[in-house]
Amino acid sequence: MTMNNETAILDAALTVLEAQGPGGLTTRAICEAAGVKSPTLYHYFGDKDGLEQALVRRGLADFMRRKQQSTAVEDPLEQLRAGWDVALEFALKRPALYALLSLHVRSQPALVAEAYALMQSRVQRLVDMGRLQGPVDATARAVWAASQGALSLVHLGASRKEIEAVSDLLFKSVMKGLSPAAP
Numbered sequence: 001m002t003m004n005n006e007t008a009i010l011d012a013a014l015t016v017l018e019a020q021g022p023g024g025l026t027t028r029a030i031c032e033a034a035g036v037k038s039p040t041l042y043h044y045f046g047d048k049d050g051l052e053q054a055l056v057r058r059g060l061a062d063f064m065r066r067k068q069q070s071t072a073v074e075d076p077l078e079q080l081r082a083g084w085d086v087a088l089e090f091a092l093k094r095p096a097l098y099a100l101l102s103l104h105v106r107s108q109p110a111l112v113a114e115a116y117a118l119m120q121s122r123v124q125r126l127v128d129m130g131r132l133q134g135p136v137d138a139t140a141r142a143v144w145a146a147s148q149g150a151l152s153l154v155h156l157g158a159s160r161k162e163i164e165a166v167s168d169l170l171f172k173s174v175m176k177g178l179s180p181a182a183p
Contacts, residue, residue, distance in 0.1 A: 004123070005034075005040055005044060006044045007033075007160065008034050008035070008036070008053060009034045009036060009040070009041055009044060009051070010043070010051075010054060011031060011034070011036075012030050012033035012034035012035075013025065013033075013034075013051055014058075014097065015033055016029045016030055016033050016056060017096045017097060017100060018095075018096045018097065019092065020096075021096045021099065022096060022099055022100045022103065023175070023180040025048070025051075025100070027041055027048050027051075029059060030051065030055050031034050033178045035099070038179045052104065053104070054102060055097065055100065056101050056104050056111065057099060058095075059090075059094065059100075059101060060101070060111060060112075060115075062113075063086070063087075064115065064118075065117070066089075066090070067086045067087070067115060067118060068118065069085050069086075070168050072115045073181055074128050076122050076129070076131075077126060077130055077131060077175070078121070078145070080122045081124065081128065081171060082141060083118065083122065084143075084147050084167070084171055085167075085178050087115070087147055088147075088150060088151065088152060088163070088167050091151045091154045092160055092163065093155065096155060098151070099155065100181065101155075102155070109183055116140075116144060119140060119143060119144060119147075120136065120137075120140040123136060123140040124136050124140075127139060129130045130180060131179065131180075132175075132179060132180075133178060133179065133180045134178060139178055142174055142177075142178060143171055143174055143178075146170045146171065146174040147167075147170070148165035149170060150163065150166055150170050150171075153166060
């Protein structure tokens with residue numbers, strides 16, 4: 001396997017992760033799935049934690065590409081909703097990767113700093129336009145917390161339909177609560 005061992009190992013690790021969850025992510029299972037010996041894995045990633053970090057970074061890079069594509073629409077509220085939906089879809093399509101990311105974010109909150117900053121910039125635009133009210137920091141935290149609440153249902157094993165319904169309810173409720181009162 002000379003084409004790109006690093007990519008092959010990451011691909012195999014993602015396959016193992018999604019099939020068996022974070023608990024099944026062992027160096028032995030990954031090496032077997034990638035068709036490499038453990039020294040090859042250690043050469044590229046140092047250890048299992050290094051491999052997990054690489055998987056998380058790779059997943060986040062893909063996530064951010066999708067999140068940034070939601071800027072194609074012009075309305076900042078639609079951008080905010082599209083970004084919210086991208087996060088939900090990421091967690092639903094890759095629940096084990098999302099679980100691994102969640103584990104790593106607890107000790108490394110900076111992992112999601114770029115995603116938070118993008119969401120906060122969209123909230124800032126909505127506040128500047130008068131479409132949302134309140135201090136931008138508090139408003140952004142409310143949006144983030146509501147989104148994370150919907151995403152937490154993935155960890156509970158709720159059905160896609162239930163998660164999507166709660167997510168929609170939370171988004172609409174938070175937007176209503178943060179919108180200026182109608183005259």
